Amino acid sequence: MSIKRPFSREQRTTVIYGMLAFILILVVLQLWLLTATMNAYLGGDEAVIWPAAGASLLCLLLNAGLLRYLYFIERVRR
Amino acid sequence: MTQLQFHDDESREAETLDVRVDTPGREGLAGTTPSDAYAPLRDPEQITRPPDGRPLHHQPQWRKDFPIDWPQDNYVARRDFAKFMVLTSAAFAIGQIWIGMQNIWRRHRGAPTIRKIASLSALPVGGTLVFQYPGPHDDCILIRTAPDGLLQAYSQKCTHLSCAVVPRIEEGILRCPCHEGSFDLNTGRKIAGPPPRPLPRIALSVRGDDVYATGVEWRTV
Numbered sequence: 265m266s267i268k269r270p271f272s273r274e275q276r277t278t279v280i281y282g283m284l285a286f287i288l289i290l291v292v293l294q295l296w297l298l299t300a301t302m303n304a305y306l307g308g309d310e311a312v313i314w315p316a317a318g319a320s321l322l323c324l325l326l327n328a329g330l331l332r333y334l335y336f337i338e339r340v341r342r
Numbered sequence: 343m344t345q346l347q348f349h350d351d352e353s354r355e356a357e358t359l360d361v362r363v364d365t366p367g368r369e370g371l372a373g374t375t376p377s378d379a380y381a382p383l384r385d386p387e388q389i390t391r392p393p394d395g396r397p398l399h400h401q402p403q404w405r406k407d408f409p410i411d412w413p414q415d416n417y418v419a420r421r422d423f424a425k426f427m428v429l430t431s432a433a434f435a436i437g438q439i440w441i442g443m444q445n446i447w448r449r450h451r452g453a454p455t456i457r458k459i460a461s462l463s464a465l466p467v468g469g470t471l472v473f474q475y476p477g478p479h480d481d482c483i484l485i486r487t488a489p490d491g492l493l494q495a496y497s498q499k500c501t502h503l504s505c506a507v508v509p510r511i512e513e514g515i516l517r518c519p520c521h522e523g524s525f526d527l528n529t530g531r532k533i534a535g536p537p538p539r540p541l542p543r544i545a546l547s548v549r550g551d552d553v554y555a556t557g558v559e560w561r562t563v
Contacts, residue, residue, distance in 0.1 A: 277417045284420060287427045294434035298441075305441050306501070307539045308560025313445050317438035324435040327428045334421065 271337050279337060283330050290323040297323075453557060459495075460484055460553040468511045472498065475544060475555045482544050483516075484553070485509055487527065493553060495544035496530045502537040516541065530561075539563075 271279065301316040392401050393412045454476030465471055471484040481498040496516065498506050505520035515533060516525040523535030530541040545557040 273413060273417055277413070277420070280417065280420045280424060284424050284427070287424055287431070291427050291431050291434070294431055294438075298434050298437050301438060301441050303538055304562060305445060306560070307562030308542075309562050310445055310449075313438075313442050317435075317442050320435045320438040324428075324431045327431040331424060331428045334424065 270339075276334075276337055280334060283334060287327050287330060290327055294320050294323050454555075456547070456554050456556045458552050459555045462486075462493075462548060462551045462553055465493075465553075470509050470511075473555070476558060481506065482555075483507070483509060484544075484546075485511070485527065487511070493546050493548070494527065494530075495546050495555065496525070496541040497544065497558070499541075500537055501532075501539040501541060502535070507541065531563075 297316045297320050301313055304310075304312045391411070391413060392398070392405060394401075398406065398409075457475065459473045459475065460471050465484070465486045467486055467488065469486050473482055473484060474480055475482050482495055483498045484493060484495045486493055496507075500507050500518040500520065500523055502518065502521055502523055505518050507516040507518045507523075507525065509516050509527065511527070514527045516527055516530070517523070518525075518535065518537065521536050523537040524533040525531065525537070525541050526533055530543050532538075532540060540561045540563070542561065543559040544555050545559055547554045547556050
């Protein structure tokens with residue numbers, strides 16, 4: 265019985281390139297959020313702290329979801 | 343029924359075989375299994391391919407000595423990088439929550455207490471005084487800029503990297519010697535250099551001859 269995968273390695277490599285593009289954009293967004301929030305916090309502006317934390321958590325969830333999808337397509341199907 | 347006839351080299355008697363016996367799932371049932379039927383499958387993803395695509399005998403010796411499966415190495419490296427980036431993303435999210443918790447803690451501490459910091463008569467025009475407010479490690483600077491009692495007080499920590507700013511009364515600035523940052527003496531706002539925010543201003547109250555610090559004004563612009 266042969267081993268079948270949902271995607272070939274070449275296809276998964278293409279998928280991971282696209283995934284990395286999304287992940288990098290989201291991580292850069294999170295870095296900007298962190299520096300902007302720290303600047304606001306040190307300047308006494310409290311209004312942006314929790315909305316920015318929520319946005320950063322959303323980015324983390326998206327990244328974690330993409331990583332989970334990567335593990336999903338790596339799963340061996342027999 | 344379709345039948346095939348096979349003849350060996352020794353011209354033995356022809357034997358008749360039913361081709362359906364050699365169909366997938368029935369191999370070996372009648373001794374007709376090809377010798378390579380149970381040979382391990384060669385997964386095309388497990389074949390080493392040099393990055394330039396040339397055959398192995400055209401590769402340099404060092405590559406023959408270390409035959410790396412480059413497509414697999416490429417894939418795994420990017421997968422691990424993606425995992426590391428997600429870990430970085432988690433660290434940033436934790437940092438955001440940490441800022442929120444610090445803000446809750448700062449609110450919980452409440453407003454700083456009013457405290458006497460100097461006597462007006464002891465501070466000449468153009469004179470400065472370093473004091474600690476609101477905490478014992480929060481250095482601030484009090485400056486008397488005019489004879490009519492005009493006072494300015496700021497946190498002495500530069501908003502860039504917390505170096506101590508130095509007043510230059512004659513130039514009308516507070517200068518940070520670490521990275522050449524300058525703040526306006528009358529407003530505390532940034533004039534030049536890398537500081538991202540104005541200096542926090544200390545609210546003052548003069549009662550008779552006594553100067554009191556009454557609060558800290560944090561500013562982003």
